[in-house]
Amino acid sequence: MANHLFRLPALLLLLTLIASTTELGEREAHVEPLDAGGYRTYIVLLERPGGEDDMDDDALRAWHQSYLPSMTTALGQPRLKSSYRTDFTGFSARLTEEELKQVSAKPGFVRSFPNVICYLALPNRMRRRSFTPTPAGINPDILDSISKSLESIPIPTGKTTTEQR
16 A cells, blocks of 8 residues: 555656656657558547437447447457547547548548557656756656656546446
8 A cells, every 4th residue: 555655646746747848758659550451540529419418328339330330340359449528529449541531421520630659758858867856855766667667557538448348
């Protein structure tokens, strides 16, 4: 339990330090590459339907799946990855460019964009051994350890995902 109590303040300190700087790390954001079948994850924005507030999660998911050509890709992967309703109405799905054109022709389609992969990285000036945040008295080795472990942690967004079901 005490171990978890240390992690939260350290995580908040690290995220504050990252957000307060403009000098980013070495890896830049990029569009998700196509997989072997020519699929990529796209975020699709839709017009808000009448009665969306009355839809439960299953009804919303079924409505989003109605935009897709099938439930799975040719590789057998599920197409629909996430359904969104809080910040915007839409979904993320695995589609080819040709399938995206078909989806975009359907009524209610607003916009789509490919999934962009972003990396959480410490600024270069924080990677130097001489940097020690004196107010908190944290050892630079701890910051390096935390930053490496944070690279694989998904950042919660409050969206409903199929993996959480």
